[in-house]
Amino acid sequence: MDPMRDISLNVNGERVDARVEARKSLVDFLREDVGLTGSHVGCEQGVCGACTVRLDGEIVRGCLTLAVQADGAEVWTIEGVSDSGEIAALQQAFLERNALQCGFCTPAMLLTAAVLLQENPSPSRVEIREYLSGNYCRCTGYQAIVDAVRAAAKKMNGGGQ
Ligand code: FES
Numbered sequence: 001m002d003p004m005r006d007i008s009l010n011v012n013g014e015r016v017d018a019r020v021e022a023r024k025s026l027v028d029f030l031r032e033d034v035g036l037t038g039s040h041v042g043c044e045q046g047v048c049g050a051c052t053v054r055l056d057g058e059i060v061r062g063c064l065t066l067a068v069q070a071d072g073a074e075v076w077t078i079e080g081v082s083d084s085g086e087i088a089a090l091q092q093a094f095l096e097r098n099a100l101q102c103g104f105c106t107p108a109m110l111l112t113a114a115v116l117l118q119e120n121p122s123p124s125r126v127e128i129r130e131y132l133s134g135n136y137c138r139c140t141g142y143q144a145i146v147d148a149v150r151a152a153a154k155k156m157n158g159g160g161q
């Protein structure tokens, strides 16, 4: 049986047609075939969240999603939301609050936090911690990340009090 599949999807607003191995993960496809290396690969078993991408508006684990499952879908990565300016306030707040050290977790944190702020423009600290609980950070202790998300919420929406 042919292990390859033809897929067609939209990545960061642009159509991508590709032939992929049926077992290839979405994050490996994005990194290796599309050249978008902002989504990171950590545990490869759905625990750390470093591989987070948006699939049809939902946050998903890129390591647990197959590329073929994204056939016909709309995918956004950190590169797309960064270029569009969508997460500019979050990026600025992360810098100002020292919410990153090694930066390995940061793209996924930003993508996830952006969806949180869409759903809840004025999240409490507890709500931020809960929403980001699937994204591991080995460096910061999370305090600065929560501070940064609150600061961005305040700037964007007058929320995050
Ligand atoms: S690499 Fe996907 S959750 Fe860790």
Ligand code: FES
Binding pocket: 099, 100, 101, 102, 103, 104, 105, 106, 136, 137, 138, 139, 140
């Ligand atoms: S900044 Fe290093 S893992 Fe989060």
